[in-house]
Amino acid sequence: MNLLLKAATIIDPSSPFHNQTVDILIENGIIKDIDSLIEPTENIEEIKLDTLYVSQGWFDSSVSFGEPGYEERETIVNGLNVAAKSGFTSIGLNPNTLPITDTNASVGFLKGKSLQNAVDLYPIGALTTKSEGIDLAELYDMKQAGAIAFGDYKKPIKNPNLLKIALLYAQNFDGLVLSFPQDTSIAGKGMVNEEKQSTLLGLKGIPALAEELQICRDLFLLEYTGGKLHIPTISTAKSVQLIREAKSNKLKVTCSVSVHHLLLTDEELTSFDTNYKVLPPLRTQKDIEALIDGVKDGTIDMVTSDHQPIDVENKKVEFDNAMYGTIGLESTFGILNSILGINQTVSLLTKGKSIFGIETNSIDKGNKANLSLFTSKGNTVFKEEHIESTSKNSAFLERTIEGNTYGIISNGQIVLK
Numbered sequence: 255m256n257l258l259l260k261a262a263t264i265i266d267p268s269s270p271f272h273n274q275t276v277d278i279l280i281e282n283g284i285i286k287d288i289d290s291l292i293e294p295t296e297n298i299e300e301i302k303l304d305t306l307y308v309s310q311g312w313f314d315s316s317v318s319f320g321e322p323g324y325e326e327r328e329t330i331v332n333g334l335n336v337a338a339k340s341g342f343t344s345i346g347l348n349p350n351t352l353p354i355t356d357t358n359a360s361v362g363f364l365k366g367k368s369l370q371n372a373v374d375l376y377p378i379g380a381l382t383t384k385s386e387g388i389d390l391a392e393l394y395d396m397k398q399a400g401a402i403a404f405g406d407y408k409k410p411i412k413n414p415n416l417l418k419i420a421l422l423y424a425q426n427f428d429g430l431v432l433s434f435p436q437d438t439s440i441a442g443k444g445m446v447n448e449e450k451q452s453t454l455l456g457l458k459g460i461p462a463l464a465e466e467l468q469i470c471r472d473l474f475l476l477e478y479t480g481g482k483l484h485i486p487t488i489s490t491a492k493s494v495q496l497i498r499e500a501k502s503n504k505l506k507v508t509c510s511v512s513v514h515h516l517l518l519t520d521e522e523l524t525s526f527d528t529n530y531k532v533l534p535p536l537r538t539q540k541d542i543e544a545l546i547d548g549v550k551d552g553t554i555d556m557v558t559s560d561h562q563p564i565d566v567e568n569k570k571v572e573f574d575n576a577m578y579g580t581i582g583l584e585s586t587f588g589i590l591n592s593i594l595g596i597n598q599t600v601s602l603l604t605k606g607k608s609i610f611g612i613e614t615n616s617i618d619k620g621n622k623a624n625l626s627l628f629t630s631k632g633n634t635v636f637k638e639e640h641i642e643s644t645s646k647n648s649a650f651l652e653r654t655i656e657g658n659t660y661g662i663i664s665n666g667q668i669v670l671k
Contacts, residue, residue, distance in 0.1 A: 255666050256281045258294050259538075260302045261510075265309040265600045268616040276543040278308065280623045283666035288619055301668075303660050305631040307596065311343025311664055312603035313612060314583065315510055316486055316558040318407070320644075322363070323352025328563040328644045330364070336372040336642040338669035340559075340583040341626040341659035344374040344612055348407040349385065350562075356391040358399035367402045372667040376612065381420055381431065381639075384408050390420060397427050402610045404482065405432025408578065409532055410468055412663040414475060421481035430482045430610065433472045435493065436534065439465035445574070447535040451520040457573070460535050462490040469493055473500045476507060484609065485509040485562055489534035490623035491544030496554040501517040508609050509553075511545050513586045514649050516593055522649075524530060528569050528576035530650045532560075546593065549602065556606035559586040564643030580649040585636050587628060588655025596630045596657070627660040634658060 259278040264271045277292040278285060294300045316583060317337065320327030328336075337345050347353035347364060355364065361377045368375035379401035385387045393404050404424065411417045411433055420431050441464040446452050448459025473496065476483045486508050488494065500507050514532060519539050522530045530536060548554040562579030569576055590599040603626075607614050615622045634640070636650050661670035 255283060255668065256298045256431070257663065258292060258298050258300045259308065260300060262306045262308040264617050265307055265597060266342070266617045271617060280663065285617065285621050285623050288617070303627065303629070305629045306660070307628050307630060308617065309600045309626050310604045310614060311662060312341050312587070312626045313344045313419055313607045313610070314342050314559050314561065315346045315556055315606050315610060316348060316560045317345040317583070318348045318350050318579070320563060321351065321367070326565050330367045330375070331353055332644055334371050334375065335669070336367060337373045338662050339642055339659065339671045341587055341628055341662060342373060342484065342583065343624050343626060343662045343664040344376060344607070346376050346378050348378055349380040349667055350407040354380050354385050356383055356385070358392060358395040361399040361401050363395045372488060372662060372664045372669045374665070376400070376610065378402060378432070379404045380418070381406050381411065387412055387416070390416070390423065393420070393424060393429055394427055394578065399431055402612065403430040403432055405407060405434065405486070410434045410436045410438055412469060417472065418475050418479055421476060421479040424514065425481045432484045432486055433468070434471070435465045435468045435485050435488055437464045437468045437606070440467060445531065445535070446523055447537050448521040449538060451522060451523055455523055455526070456621065457523070462492060462537065465490050465534060466492045466496065471494050473505065473507065475507050482506045486562040487512045487515070487534060487558065489515045489537050489541060489545070491541050494544045494548035496552055498548065501553065508555045510556045510558045510606070510619055511549065511554050512558055513582055513589050514560070514580060515587055516542060516545055516549070516557070517589055518649060520535055526573050528571070528573055529580055529647050529651070530577050531573060531578055532580055532649065533578040550598070555609060557586070557590060557602045559583045563643050564647045565645055569647045570576050579647065581641070581643050581645060581647055584641055584643065585648065585650040585653070587659050588634065588636065588657055589650060589653065591630060592656040599621070623663050625663040627662060628657060630657040631638060631662065632658065
């Protein structure tokens with residue numbers, strides 16, 4: 255693959271070409287030259303895209319597909335194609351398949367299915383066997399097979415001693431432990447945020463306290479054990495405050511927020527649209543403001559799409575019976591860019607790599623070409639026709655997004671929309 259990107263503005267603070275508009279020559283997957291003007295030669299494919307921006311490849315730390323077990327929701331091959339066209343060069347794949355990703359063999363299966371793809375797939379192994387929360391899974395073996403972290407997707411660790419043991423054990427191989435922030439005894443049978451809206455709509459609520467109590471517990475355990483803890487998809491103002499204080503006390507804790515929790519509130523639930531049934535539930539405008547502050551000051555380390563395809567049989571049903579989750583890969587950049595602007599958006603979509611131990615490559619001569627291609631120009635109303643995923647359960651339908659993605663260059667390949 256020999257490519258010449260014309261008039262590309264580089265967004266990469268680690269690059270000597272940051273904020274410069276240049277031509278980029280790529281030969282055999284390596285950046286051969288960067289200059290203000292490079293003339294194409296024979297056997298070089300010239301790529302000209304309107305108002306092109308280029309950054310280090312984006313990483314999404316929380317992506318679900320379906321395969322194995324739920325291929326009707328999404329296959330690995332199509333899911334990776336969706337990720338590529340959405341600007342992501344690497345993803346962390348959640349262990350909510352059938353069977354659960356809880357052995358080195360299941361990690362190896364996922365790695366094998368993604369071989370020779372432009373997008374790097376990094377499995378997240380289950381923390382406990384079958385994600386049942388009883389016995390620790392084969393963490394070290396999964397790490398050796400390629401797992402980048404360990405957590406039971408959307409399932410909190412009820413037993414504090416189990417989390418204590420996991421944090422202690424994972425230190426032997428520098429493992430990263432994930433703990434979903436919800437106390438199930440407080441959440442009960444709730445489905446939406448416990449607030450004014452849940453009362454008006456007659457829907458059982460999950461109080462913010464359910465998330466915050468679990469985070470308090472987990473931070474106390476981390477302080478006792480040491481190790482590395484990642485708290486995925488926080489959603490409340492108090493959660494931001496708790497993690498900010500923990501970081502000031504030098505605890506090795508990181509966290510993420512899903513993109514829908516930065517834009518949508520529980521006011522959306524008046525339509526009873528099951529696309530808004532997510533976990534953690536959509537909260538209030540006050541929570542959104544605190545989450546955005548947390549993103550801006552670095553308390554929140556990364557933003558994820560929390561992409562979760564759900565087939566119509568499990569989503570287009572009564573609200574009580576619908577599964578939690580929304581897809582988000584296709585809309586994440588445009589939504590984030592509309593909230594935070596291009597520089598902060600790119601930062602949030604790239605810096606998660608270092609937390610999960612994934613290689614980074616600055617945009618410079620001689621380095622591997624691992625690039626996301628996008629534009630900040632233009633507003634688009636996001637519609638079902640823009641969805642590349644097999645499942646269409648998006649909470650962002652009919653939302654205006656700013657800018658768009660063109661695709662990626664990664665692993666010696668180019669994927670464009």
